[in-house]
Amino acid sequence: MRNEWPIMSRRGPAVAESSVAAFEQRLGHLLPTDYRRFLLEVNGGEPDDSSCEFSLGAVTMFFSICDDADDSRDLEDANRWFNVSPSRNDLLFVAHDSSGANILLALTGEHRGQVWVQDVADSRPDGSNPRVLWHDRRDMKKAADSFDEFLRQLGPRSTTATAGSAREV
Numbered sequence: 783m784r785n786e787w788p789i790m791s792r793r794g795p796a797v798a799e800s801s802v803a804a805f806e807q808r809l810g811h812l813l814p815t816d817y818r819r820f821l822l823e824v825n826g827g828e829p830d831d832s833s834c835e836f837s838l839g840a841v842t843m844f845f846s847i848c849d850d851a852d853d854s855r856d857l858e859d860a861n862r863w864f865n866v867s868p869s870r871n872d873l874l875f876v877a878h879d880s881s882g883a884n885i886l887l888a889l890t891g892e893h894r895g896q897v898w899v900q901d902v903a904d905s906r907p908d909g910s911n912p913r914v915l916w917h918d919r920r921d922m923k924k925a926a927d928s929f930d931e932f933l934r935q936l937g938p939r940s941t942t943a944t945a946g947s948a949r950e951v
Contacts, residue, residue, distance in 0.1 A: 787824050788833035788936045794825030794846025794855065801847055805858060810871065814895040816930040817876070817887055821847060826855065826877075829936065836935040838899045838925050839879040873898070876929075887929060897925045897932040 802821055806812050813821070820826075826846035834840045845857035853859070857876070864875040864884070876897075877885035884900040901921050926932035 787820070788933055789830040790824065790827045791830045793827040795848060797821060797825045797847045805847055808858065809874070811889045814887065814929060816895070816928055820929060820933070826857065831939040833936045833938070835937050835939050836925060836932065838923055839881050839883055840939055841885065841936065842878045842880050844877045845875070885925070895928050897929055899923050899925050
C-alpha cells in the first residue's frame with residue numbers, strides 16, 4: 783500500500799470498499815487503480831499548503847465519497863452538476879484548483895487515467911465547434927499521465943503564485 787500521499791490539512795471521511803464499488807457502478811466505469819486507492823486510503827480532502835501546488839495551479843480540495851450527498855465535498859454530487867463536454871461520462875471532476883479551474887480524471891479511451899485541468903476562465907462558448915474533442919480544446923491542459931504522477935508533482939504553495947488562471951508550464 784502507498785504511504786506517500788500528500789500532506790492533508792483535512793481528509794475526507796473514511797470510506798469502505800463497498801462504497802467505492804457502488805460509486806463505480808453508478809458511474810458506469812471502474813476507476814483507475816491509483817485514484818481508487820487514494821479514495822480508499824485518503825478519500826479526498828484539503829491538501830496542506832506544503833503539498834498543494836503543481837505546474838498548472840494549486841489544489842484547494844479533492845472531492846470525497848460522502849454519505850451526505852448534499853455535502854459540497856461529495857464527489858458524486860460535484861459530478862452531477864459538472865459539464866465539461868457532450869460526453870461528460872468520460873471525465874471525472876476530482877478536485878478544485880485555487881484559480882477556479884477544474885481538475886479532471888479521464889476514465890476511458892487512450893487518455894484513461896490521465897489528469898487534465900480545465901481552465902474555466904478560458905472555456906469555449908456554448909455552441910462553438912462541437913467537433914473539437916475535449917482533449918484538443920484550448921481550455922484543457924494535461925497535468926499528468928496518471929493520478930499518482932499528479933500527486934507526486936504536488937509541492938509547497940509558492941509565494942509568487944498567480945491567482946486567476948492556470949499557469950503555463
